[in-house]
Amino acid sequence: DAKTTQPNSMESNEEEPVHLPCNHSTISGTDYIHWYRQLPSQGPEYVIHGLTSNVNNRMASLAIAEDRKSSTLILHRATLRDAAVYYCILRDSGNQGGKLIFGQGTELSVKP
Amino acid sequence: DAGITQSPRHKVTETGTPVTLRCHQTENHRYMYWYRQDPGHGLRLIHYSYGVKDTDKGEVSDGYSVSRSKTEDFLLTLESATSSQTSVYFCAISELIYGYTFGSGTRLTVV
Numbered sequence: 001d002a003k004t005t006q007p008n009s010m011e012s013n014e015e016e017p018v019h020l021p022c023n024h025s026t027i028s029g030t031d032y033i034h035w036y037r038q039l040p041s042q043g044p045e046y047v048i049h050g051l052t053s054n055v056n057n058r059m060a061s062l063a064i065a066e067d068r069k070s071s072t073l074i075l076h077r078a079t080l081r082d083a084a085v086y087y088c089i090l091r092d093s094g095n096q097g098g099k100l101i102f103g104q105g106t107e108l109s110v111k112p
Numbered sequence: 113d114a115g116i117t118q119s120p121r122h123k124v125t126e127t128g129t130p131v132t133l134r135c136h137q138t139e140n141h142r143y144m145y146w147y148r149q150d151p152g153h154g155l156r157l158i159h160y161s162y163g164v165k166d167t168d169k170g171e172v173s174d175g176y177s178v179s180r181s182k183t184e185d186f187l188l189t190l191e192s193a194t195s196s197q198t199s200v201y202f203c204a205i206s207e208l209i210y211g212y213t214f215g216s217g218t219r220l221t222v223v
Contacts, residue, residue: 043214071218098208102156
């Protein structure tokens with residue numbers, strides 16, 4: 001399974017944009033880039049995923065580098081409720097089960 | 113979470129007893145997964161299923177078995193619970209083109 005590298009922690013101010021980076025230099029052509037977040041005392045929550053093109057949804061945007069070796073999750077306007085651990089994971093769509101292997105993620109804190 | 117439920121939500125059991133955790137979905141997703149989460153280890157995959165009666169091992173499968181006799185249910189069994197299996201267990205469902213949906217978790221304490 002291809003690995004991802006994320007900073008252990010990041011800080012942000014409320015109502016400002018947040019850019020969470022992820023490196024995945026060994027990504028293969030069939031790997032989708034997935035992002036999840038986990039709020040305190042809750043299960044992980046799907047945020048967004050993409051293959052090659054940038055993606056937007058109501059929660060966030062995903063910017064994927066042209067060579068796909070890195071990506072950035074963008075929260076356009078952080079709120080206190082966005083404080084969570086954010087996981088960047090590669091999911092092999094060509095592999096049976098397409099299982100997600102979680103790393104340690106980035107712990108995002110949001111200051112008022 | 114909508115479409116996926118885990119039971120029980122909390123359980124305390126004694127060392128050496130068998131325990132079964134249940135994951136039930138109403139989404140008709142093909143794939144189902146069991147993870148455990150411990151402080152300092154993050155989420156680790158125990159077993160997963162890619163169809164009825166089709167299962168495979170994950171990263172930390174020793175001491176666990178699973179069964180999936182119908183699409184909607186995925187059972188995780190600890191044949192003889194040990195204190196090292198005290199953890200929070202999460203079930204997840206998915207189709208390949210979509211993201212995962214996780215359950216609310218089962219907090220298991222083995223005393």
